[in-house]
Amino acid sequence: MRPTSSVSVAIVGAGYTSAALLTHLLDRRPDVAEKIAVFGKGSFGHGAAFGTLHPDFRLNVRAQIMQLRPAKPDLFPIWAEACLQDEGAYCEAGQFYRRADFARYMDYELSELPHNEDVNFIRQQVISVRYEHSLAKWHLRTDTGDEYTALMLILATGNPEPNWPCPIERACLQHDGHLLIKSPWTGSWLHDCDPEKTVLLVGGGLTAMDTVYALGKAGHRGNIHLVTPLGILPPAQTGWVPAEAIKWPDDISSASAFIGFMAGHLKQQPQCLWTDSEWQSRFEALRVHLNPVWRRLPAAEKRRLMVHLGGAWSLTRYRSAPQTSQMAAQMRSSGQLVLHTGRVNQISVGKRGKSFSAYLCSGQLLNTNIIVNCAGIGRDPLLAAMIADHVIQADAFGWGPQLADNLQLYSGDGHPYPSGYGIGAMTAGSEGDVVGATTIARQAASLAHHLTDSL
Ligand SMILES: Cc1cc2nc3c(=O)[nH]c(=O)nc-3n(C[C@H](O)[C@H](O)[C@H](O)COP(=O)(O)OP(=O)(O)OC[C@H]3O[C@@H](n4cnc5c(N)ncnc54)[C@H](O)[C@@H]3O)c2cc1C
Known part of the structure; x- marks a missing residue:
């Protein structure tokens, strides 16, 4: 049996949220760097949103709204102005840079963090977590079979990998990753995409808009079908000006x-x-x-x-970058992009020389060569296991953890853990709209403030 290693603070997840938290922690307490272990694979701080090399995936907000340090909102625009040459970013509503370039900005910010070299990056996936009350310790096991104990646990597991929103005939799965794109966020599949083929996008949010834009920029000539429940696409971002925040009544209970x-x-x-x-x-x-x-x-x-x-x-x-919306509008008016209202119910082996047939809930049948999952629905396996094992309590949807004040995780029996927290995109079920980079950074700043004295 391998020996168990011990760490003080275990942050599970190595995406933007984890990086935002580390930034705010080390801004306050550079001396705690050596106590922190970050678990997760891939480039630190990039995650699902920014871990793409595709040049046509753009940020969906203008540069001023990507605030790693909300108290200093102009850091990214200033960096971008100095370091990027991206004429395509500019439009009337502002600068909408490439997501891959925001990842480079994160690399820069993280490299500047005091004592960052003392942080312990453990490039492993955590597959199980439990709490031992008698020792007040968390036990973590990773995909390599290694075991760790931690005095404090911070879950930042982010956006789970998307699953298909409908059943798929088994024989179709031979095309997985090539013609059947379950997880499109990196955009790597686009490099091999035959420009003459018909493409079906399942879902009509920002992932679909990214795909339409990238296909358009690549000169795609085949038809693109897009199936979305409301039959409309997201509007484009405008140059909206922040207005005075609206105070909601305290008694909204339904x-x-x-x-x-x-x-x-x-x-x-x-x-x-x-x-x-x-x-x-x-x-x-x-x-x-x-x-x-x-x-x-x-x-x-x-x-x-x-x-x-x-x-x-x-x-x-989730409004889209104006460039993206403009491309979608052009493709719609030329007839290349066709919207269908509804949901895809079933994907089967195709007819008439096409790879796939997609059946809509209306009974309509669409034959296509390529299907891209833009529905964005996924389930985090670690959170699911922790909920099933009653280590943590689920939010109202069973998506992620229910959190108490100060982002504390609830134990299965309903008591907040003194040393367990959740943060970032996975807290949206409990905390509401915590998805954009700036909202997450605010959450990170407030958790760092709360933790300052306990580290
Ligand atoms: C495609 C896409 C585009 C987006 N574009 C924008 C945008 O333009 N502007 C904006 O403000 N917001 C955008 N967002 C919102 C985005 O969710 C947040 O901005 C933020 O990046 C979320 O970061 P996260 O770290 O919580 O999640 P993620 O980016 O999902 O990162 C979580 C990380 O944790 C790792 N992980 C998960 N489970 C484990 C485990 N058990 N053990 C170890 N590691 C684990 C994952 O592999 C991943 O690397 C976008 C989101 C997506 C999905």
């Missing part, structure tokens, strides 16, 4: 009250469309103090809210 307040605020100027900067400013002003409102909602009301508002919220919230 999905209908939430929707009523939000709709009332947005309808104050009924002539505005969601493609207008005025409308987008108003929407963003609503988001600033949203998290406490979401947290106060009972679990059943959170679920109801997702059923009634989830799709529309996602479309409104």
Whole structure:
């Protein structure tokens, strides 16, 4: 049996959230670097969003809104201006740089962190975690079979790898990764994409928009079918100006009250469309103090809210880079990009010389050569195991952990752990809209503040 190693602080996950937390911790307490172990593979700080080399995957917000240190909002735009040559980033609404370049910015910021060389990077996947109450220690096991104990656990496992949102006939799976793209975020599959082939995109959010843009830039000539539940694409970002944050009432306790307040605020100027900067400013002003409102909602009301508002919220919230929207509009008007309202129910071996047939819930059949999963639905295996083993309590959706004050994890019997935390994209079920880089950085700053004295 291998010996167990011990660390003081175990951060599980090596994506943007983990890097944002390390940044804020070391900004406050450079002396604690040697106590920290970060578990995870891939380039530190890049993760699912920025770990792409594809030149046509762009940030979906302008540079000013990518704030690793929200107290100093201009750091990325200044760095980008000095270090990048990217004419394609510029448009009326601002600069929308490549996601791969934001990863380079993260490399720069992390290289400047004091004592970063003392942090212990353990390039392993954590596959199980349990807590030993009598010793007040966390036990972690990794995919290499190594065992660790930690005095403090911080889960930052991020966006789980997407799964297909529908059943797939077994024989189709021989094309996995080549013609059947389950996990499109790196964009590596695009290099081998035959420009004459028909492509079907399952889902119509920002991943689909990225794909449309990248195919368009590569001169794709085949048809692109896009199936999305609401039958509309996200609007483009405008140059919206931050407006005064909206204060939500303290007594919102139901999905209908939430929707009523939000709709009332947005309808104050009924002539505005969601493609207008005025409308987008108003929407963003609503988001600033949203998290406490979401947290106060009972679990059943959170679920109801997702059923009634989830799709529309996602479309409104996740607006695309203007370059991307423009490409989609051009392709639609030329007839190359065709939108279908609905969901794909089943993917089977194709007919009429095509690789696949996709059946929609409406009964419509689409024959296609390539299918790309843009639905973004996944389940984190570590969190799922911790929830199933009653190590942590699930959020209202069973997606991730339910968190107490100060982002503390709840134990299976409902008590907050004194030394267990969750942070980042995986906390959205518990905390609300914690997805964008700046919101995550704010969360990281507040957790670093909370932890300062206990490290
Ligand atoms: C394709 C895409 C594009 C995006 N674009 C933008 C954008 O333009 N602007 C913006 O503000 N936001 C964007 N986002 C939002 C994005 O979620 C956040 O900005 C942020 O990057 C999330 O970081 P994270 O570290 O929480 O998650 P992730 O990026 O998913 O990173 C988590 C990391 O932890 C690792 N990990 C997971 N489980 C384990 C385990 N058990 N053991 C060890 N390691 C583990 C994973 O392998 C991964 O490397 C985008 C998201 C996606 C998916």
